[in-house]
Amino acid sequence: MSWKKISLVFLLLIILVYTCFPFYWAIVSALKKAGTGTFIVEYWPSEPVLKNFIYVLNRPAFGSTFFNSFLVSTLTVLFCLLIALTASYALGRIQFKGRTVLLLGILGTSMFPQVAILSGMFELVRSLGVYNTYQGLIMSYVVFSLPFTVWILTAFIRDLPIEIEEAAMVDGANSYVILFKVFLPLMWPAMVTTGILAFIGAWNEFLFALTLTISPEVTTLPVFMASFRGESEFEIPWPNIMAASVLVTIPVLIVVLIFQNRIVKGLTAGAVKG
Amino acid sequence: MADININTVNKYFGDVHVIKDVSLDIKSQSFTVLVGPSGCGKSTMLRMIAGLEDINSGTISIDGQVVNDLPPKQRNIAMVFQSYALYPHMTVFDNMAFGLKLEKRSKDEINERVNEAARILQIEDYLQRKPKQLSGGQRQRVAIGRAITRKPKVFLFDEPLSNLDAALRVQMRVELAKLHNELEATMIYVTHDQTEAMTLADDIVVLDTGIVSQKGSPLELYDRPNNMFVGGFIGSPKMNFISSKILSKSSDATEVDIMGMSKISVSKMSASSSEGDSVTLGIRPEHLVVNGDSDGSWESKVFVVEKLGDVTYLYLEKDGEPLVAETEGHSEIKVGDTVKVGFPAGRCQLFDSSGQAFK
Numbered sequence: 029m030s031w032k033k034i035s036l037v038f039l040l041l042i043i044l045v046y047t048c049f050p051f052y053w054a055i056v057s058a059l060k061k062a063g064t065g066t067f068i069v070e071y072w073p074s075e076p077v078l079k080n081f082i083y084v085l086n087r088p089a090f091g092s093t094f095f096n097s098f099l100v101s102t103l104t105v106l107f108c109l110l111i112a113l114t115a116s117y118a119l120g121r122i123q124f125k126g127r128t129v130l131l132l133g134i135l136g137t138s139m140f141p142q143v144a145i146l147s148g149m150f151e152l153v154r155s156l157g158v159y160n161t162y163q164g165l166i167m168s169y170v171v172f173s174l175p176f177t178v179w180i181l182t183a184f185i186r187d188l189p190i191e192i193e194e195a196a197m198v199d200g201a202n203s204y205v206i207l208f209k210v211f212l213p214l215m216w217p218a219m220v221t222t223g224i225l226a227f228i229g230a231w232n233e234f235l236f237a238l239t240l241t242i243s244p245e246v247t248t249l250p251v252f253m254a255s256f257r258g259e260s261e262f263e264i265p266w267p268n269i270m271a272a273s274v275l276v277t278i279p280v281l282i283v284v285l286i287f288q289n290r291i292v293k294g295l296t297a298g299a300v301k302g
Numbered sequence: 303m304a305d306i307n308i309n310t311v312n313k314y315f316g317d318v319h320v321i322k323d324v325s326l327d328i329k330s331q332s333f334t335v336l337v338g339p340s341g342c343g344k345s346t347m348l349r350m351i352a353g354l355e356d357i358n359s360g361t362i363s364i365d366g367q368v369v370n371d372l373p374p375k376q377r378n379i380a381m382v383f384q385s386y387a388l389y390p391h392m393t394v395f396d397n398m399a400f401g402l403k404l405e406k407r408s409k410d411e412i413n414e415r416v417n418e419a420a421r422i423l424q425i426e427d428y429l430q431r432k433p434k435q436l437s438g439g440q441r442q443r444v445a446i447g448r449a450i451t452r453k454p455k456v457f458l459f460d461e462p463l464s465n466l467d468a469a470l471r472v473q474m475r476v477e478l479a480k481l482h483n484e485l486e487a488t489m490i491y492v493t494h495d496q497t498e499a500m501t502l503a504d505d506i507v508v509l510d511t512g513i514v515s516q517k518g519s520p521l522e523l524y525d526r527p528n529n530m531f532v533g534g535f536i537g538s539p540k541m542n543f544i545s546s547k548i549l550s551k552s553s554d555a556t557e558v559d560i561m562g563m564s565k566i567s568v569s570k571m572s573a574s575s576s577e578g579d580s581v582t583l584g585i586r587p588e589h590l591v592v593n594g595d596s597d598g599s600w601e602s603k604v605f606v607v608e609k610l611g612d613v614t615y616l617y618l619e620k621d622g623e624p625l626v627a628e629t630e631g632h633s634e635i636k637v638g639d640t641v642k643v644g645f646p647a648g649r650c651q652l653f654d655s656s657g658q659a660f661k
Contacts, residue, residue, distance in 0.1 A: 191387035194354050199401035199448070200375035213391040 058271035080271035089244040093252040098279065100162055100248060101230040104169040105223045111170070112177035112222070117207050119178065120185030121193065131182065138175035142235055153240050160242045168236045173226035184218040185211065220287045231280055249276050304365045304378070304455035304488045305330045306351065311360030313346055320346050322512040328490065333482050335491045335499040337535070338509035344492045345460055347509065351490065352381050352458050364456060380449035384461040386441045388433040394444050395429040401452045419450040422484065439470045450485070459491040463498065475501060496536055508532050530657040533584045539615060539626045542590070546583040548575055556652060556660060558583060561621060564598030566647045570660035582653040587615065589649035590627040596644025604639050618643065
């Protein structure tokens with residue numbers, strides 16, 4: 029092995045440790061006993077216990093907030109993709125005045141930090157009467173995921189061969205048929221990618237969930253986790269929070285693993301001469 | 303029956319005037335080929351007939367009905383694209399059935415029509431495959447099959463063979479000609495390949511920067527081009543153009559002097575010409591007489607010899623004027639030889655300074 033190769037492997041190892049260590053640390057911490065043991069630095073749990081996981085699973089709110097998170101995230105993805113798909117078809121394929129301005133505007137809205145629009149979003153949600161409801165949460169998440177999704181899908185639609193659309197028009201297809209029967213099957217890679225990102229975004233979101241919901245019947249997992257209290261008001265129950273974090277990450281991992289098989293490259297192969 | 307009438311149609315792309323007052327009558331069940339160099343507007347013409355491109359003024363009617371504002375699906379047309387444009391996620395069968403499904407035909411009818419088209423095009427074995435599993439020629443057959451199943455009145459072909467290799471192109475060309483006889487439909491075909499135009503067409507329409515340069519049967523265009531553009535475009539290698547001067551005019555012939563070297567009397571006339579005018583003499587390589595007896599002849603030096611087997615092309619030059627001549631396949635002529643080139647008067651065309659042909 030040459031020095032070049034050795035240094036490359038070394039660099040990759042550093043990056044690997046850097047990206048994976050926080051997760052590893054969360055798992056190690058989740059296996060520790062509560063109390064002072066939490067603050068002993070251990071890279072390998074000497075006395076691993078599962079009681080933190082059991083504590084989390086036994087909390088009555090765990091089931092309901094888990095269901096809420098799942099419902100809100102899934103619906104966010106569905107609404108987001110539906111709106112983004114139709115929007116990106118218009119933005120990608122129809123020539124109209126102000127298209128570039130509109131696209132830049134969409135990109136611009138995603139540049140505001142969450143905190144900046146929090147109060148505005150709160151007022152909006154309250155005036156629409158959807159405070160502390162699923163609809164309110166879903167609405168705010170869709171607003172946040174849309175710009176990115178629209179941009180990615182617009183770029184993807186622009187790259188689809190125009191002849192396929194024209195062939196479908198000659199075949200008698202209207203815009204909806206073209207979009208849902210011809211384009212949609214070709215857009216799975218982009219849909220899955222943006223859908224997963226929207227799902228993760230909604231699943232992990234904390235600030236809006238904390239602000240826009242109040243009761244455990246509606247609120248989501250991150251808020252539930254933040255509600256853990258220790259033995260005294262000065263103690264933060266890290267092992268419990270870490271155990272909850274690990275549990276909460278599992279569904280996301282499953283979603284990604286299920287859908288990654290659908291990210292098939294070269295789906296358009298064979299459509300036009302390549 | 304589907305005549306197509308195109309009446310003073312204009313088309314602009316922004317400020318660019320791409321189709322200029324074009325009028326064309328295309329007879330029902332004819333095979334019309336639109337040819338021209340790239341950028342002449344031939345594809346735009348086809349797309350306007352298809353309804354994929356709006357027109358700025360004029361009318362297009364199919365079967366007596368003005369279709370200016372009708373979407374493609376209501377024009378009773380089918381189109382075959384250069385890039386095939388198959389739906390990549392559908393099987394061959396579904397590709398061909400897509401239009402019929404949208405028309406809400408019964409399952410039996412769809413099966414029957416797709417199988418019928420597959421039989422005609424000999425793609426029955428591939429019906430369950432996806433386009434990416436097919437070769438270029440097979441994909442093009444599927445694209446044609448997709449057009450056939452819908453039984454349109456008019457077939458539009460946009461350079462359908464130009465993505466295929468040479469051998470396949472010849473084969474598909476023959477099949478398209480057979481298909482036209484079988485289907486008895488009106489077909490409009492865009493190509494830049496003049497062999498395709500000459501072999502397939504009942505009528506050829508030569509387009510030049512948005513105007514119709516000439517319309518006629520292949521041999522009409524070959525024998526009597528209206529102007530230098532058509533003369534140069536039809537035929538390969540292209541027609542030789544040599545600058546000449548009118549020496550005298552009689553009642554039925556014009557005597558010209560070819561670069562001061564020979565005089566010939568061509569039985570073609572133009573009322574607007576007069577003695578002393580500069581004209582261009584056009585003659586095809588296959589009509590030049592090499593080392594034989596003919597009207598007015600030159601001595602010229604050979605600088606390239608192309609042997610194609612059946613014929614040999616000689617690239618000659620005389621005082622800066624290039625000239626291509628055809629001679630027999632097994633020619634003894636070598637580079638550097640001097641040959642005698644004759645201009646048979648009956649084969650010569652004359653064009654005035656604006657490029658218009660003498661009649």
